[in-house]
Amino acid sequence: MLGIERSQKTSGMRIVLVAVLLIVATCIGGNVSAQDLKSWKDGAVKQSIIDFVAAVTDRDSPSFVPVQDRIAVFDNDGTLWCEQPYYFQLAFAFDRVKAMADEHPQWQQDPVMKAALSGDVKTIAEGGEEAVVKVVMESHAGMTTEQFDAIVSDWIASAKHPVTGRRYQDMVYQPMVELLDYLRKHDFQTWIVSGGGMEFMRPWATQRYGVPTNQIIGSTIELRYQLQDGVPQLLRLPKLAFIDDKEGKPVAIHRHIGRRPIAAFGNSDGDLQMLQWTAAGSGKRLAVYIHHTDAEREYAYDRKGHIGRLDKGLDEAAQRDWTVVDMKQDWLTVFPTLQVK
Amino acid sequence: MLGIERSQKTSGMRIVLVAVLLIVATCIGGNVSAQDLKSWKDGAVKQSIIDFVAAVTDRDSPSFVPVQDRIAVFDNDGTLWCEQPYYFQLAFAFDRVKAMADEHPQWQQDPVMKAALSGDVKTIAEGGEEAVVKVVMESHAGMTTEQFDAIVSDWIASAKHPVTGRRYQDMVYQPMVELLDYLRKHDFQTWIVSGGGMEFMRPWATQRYGVPTNQIIGSTIELRYQLQDGVPQLLRLPKLAFIDDKEGKPVAIHRHIGRRPIAAFGNSDGDLQMLQWTAAGSGKRLAVYIHHTDAEREYAYDRKGHIGRLDKGLDEAAQRDWTVVDMKQDWLTVFPTLQVK
Missing domain, CATH: 1.10.260 (434 Repressor (Amino-terminal Domain))
Structure with a gap:
């Protein structure tokens, strides 16, 4: 997606020029520029992400993955933004x-x-x-x-967070926003697969994370199509339709994406099946757990968390050699300095 | 999507050259080339489609629609391929x-x-x-x-059709395949929203219609995530999960796309709600019914069809001045001459 719009009345040459500039800019950027992942501390975790992206995007690599299969899935609560003291x-x-x-x-x-x-x-x-x-x-x-x-x-x-006083949308994780950008720069599709409500996320997450509406999947309630004075509308009913958590995540991925992701990011046992499903595909895979270890800048919790519990997932990550992000060690920044308008 | 893949080892100049050639080729193509919609007979119906596309893609038009909102939805059975003598x-x-x-x-x-x-x-x-x-x-x-x-x-x-002896996948409608191409050429997203099974369509429809897997929506059955000898799999259960027909179509559109389409194509009363939902949005809209009028080259049926009944839809189309395609009159060809390998 080069962000180019064609119109019969726009001069072809201008479009060509813009395209060339955009492409050249991307080429100069190369694989990892100084601007990429700048809130990630240099080390094994950051390197494992960079190595994975290099391997699947290098045409000469045995792990090369064509663009249409470069699908990365992200949990939201506790993975892309804070989930404490409660969702x-x-x-x-x-x-x-x-x-x-x-x-x-x-x-x-x-x-x-x-x-x-x-x-x-x-x-x-x-x-x-x-x-x-x-x-x-x-x-x-x-x-x-x-x-x-x-x-x-x-x-x-x-609306503002009861502890930090920041607006909730300014409590997204800066390193993860950079990661989304970095993956898209390498022609990944980035999808959100959250236990949270699909329609609670879509109005703001598209802009905040740069993810198109249709790539934001979540739990849903039943909808009823009806004509109100001849005008069609979808009425929200007080009944759960689908819970996009645990075993539900691979099911939602299958229905909404229809391809198995090659990279998955989560933070709790609710994401375990999504990581398993992703990791079990053939070829190179990246399964990542965000581990909440920073009581000072954010919150520290795992096996005994009252929400976002990470217990079985921590064991499986160790056993299968998945990447575990230590928030305290691996992130230079947690929340964005620049807040949205 | 210009079909360009970037790789750190590919020369930037080669990419630029390919991009330029692709863009120039598209510009030369203009709004309607001799190759566009060539199986559509010149006349009011073809013109209504061309006029709509021109209006929403012309930056200087009051009806201009930005690329991300150029969403067109298509029923499948009876709209993109034949549905007789039975689905x-x-x-x-x-x-x-x-x-x-x-x-x-x-x-x-x-x-x-x-x-x-x-x-x-x-x-x-x-x-x-x-x-x-x-x-x-x-x-x-x-x-x-x-x-x-x-x-x-x-x-x-x-598998082959009992009457024509053609393979089923060679019984897609050539004019509709051209229409899909034509819309995508003007930066539309083309989505299939079918009463048929999502997983029955996806294995072949992606290639046959040029529509990505995630843009093929249909009816679904329940799936169960399970580990079989440690390997995750999704088991298909004999239970309907969602019926993507009638009132279900706007619901599925809302969940899978998350934006209201600006163009919708159907052929039966099962598509009526999808056409209503599309047509009721603000700005210029295109709602089209394919009317099966050609007993010789295909089948002729409408108000009394044992499947694909078009009764209420025909009335509403007349009342609301929707476009109705008369297959016998408006299509020069029905099925493709060139069959897939």
Whole structure:
């Protein structure tokens, strides 16, 4: 994708010139420029990524992979952005519940919804998946897809993290944003395969990560097509359609991408099957776990994490010699200095 | 996508030269070359397509649409290839049932499966959706996704249509293949949104229509991720997961594409919601019905078709002034002269 648009009225020569400049710029960039992966500390981990990309993109390498098969998949929560002290989508759900409270007086009689209204995460967490799903369903359904898109866009533009005070969208991981860019520069397709809601991510993740809408896959709820005064709309129903986590990730990859990725990045046991599925393909593969080891700049958790638990995955990574990113050691920066407008 | 691959060892100049040649070739091609849409007879229908493409791709037009929003969706059965005397996927199912008969002696006691074994379409048709789903589930599940891919690839390479004697893949509509090319030449993404099985289409449709795997959407069955002797696989289960027909089509479009198409092509009432959804967006839109009017070169059917019924759609097309392709009048050729190897 050279970002060129053709039009019958544009002079052919101008297009040619732009194309030449873009291509020359890319060639000069070479395989790793000073701008590539600059938030990654030089060392074995960074090198393993660079070596992998070099091997699959070098035409003379026995591991060469043609462009259409250069597919990399990324988990989102805890892999591309922070997920502590609790999933940001849950913060969104709490804010929604508060905004909708007046229209739902019955919530005052419901222990789970009352907890959500007061931001009582502990009670919700104790209620397990059932409680979380309830809060999400109550706050994420009952509107059209277009209305929901607008609600998420409004929220993400201003909502802030309770500890850092940064906007959530400024708590993406700078090294991972650079990695996405680096892979795309080498003609990879970068896909997001998240346990989070597909429609919660799409309104902002396209811009924040540079990933097209259709390459952002996540959990979904049921939609109903209907005509409202003759105008077609998709209504969001309070019922889970697909959970894009654990065993669900390879299934979603198969349906949405239809090819097996050659690189996969995750941070928890929920990503284990995605990494297994990716690593088991023939030819050179890259399976990477982001290990949260930095209590100072971010959070430190793994085998006993209340969310984003990385236990079986850590064992399997050691056993299969997968790359494990030590956030404290391998990242020079965690969050971006430059925040989005 | 200029089909250019970059490699650190390839000379930058050679790439530049190839790019320039490709771009110049495209510029010379202009908006409609003699090679474009050559199986379409000159007239109002062909012109409506050309006018639409010109309007949305001309930077100076008030209807200009940026590249990322140039999304066109196509039904498959009856729109891109023939669907008579019965869906080709049903022919595949019959052939599968015959091939699997020895392993399933119990089918001899089952009226539906016995009918399938003897190719008795009438009995299956009388059994309605339940009978069809049964035959499809028995023949399409119980193997891994990779095994199914190989089975479909083998079948499509040789299986032939009972009336024309052509291979099924040579019964695609030549004018539609040209239309797909023409749209892509103008930087459209072409997506297939079919009621047929996603995994029945993908092994051959990518090559036959020039559409990438991930842009082929269809009905799906449930998949189970499992480790077989440590090797991950996706097992096909005999249970429908999603029916990509009627109201399902806008839902699938929303999930897989995430943007509303600006052009939609169908041939039956099963495509009506997809055309409504497409046409209802803001800006210039193209909604097209392929009307089967050619009993001599193909088949003639509409309001009373036993499959591919076009009844409500025909009324709505007239009412909303959608484009209706009269296959007999508007197409110079129906099937390709050049058959695939």
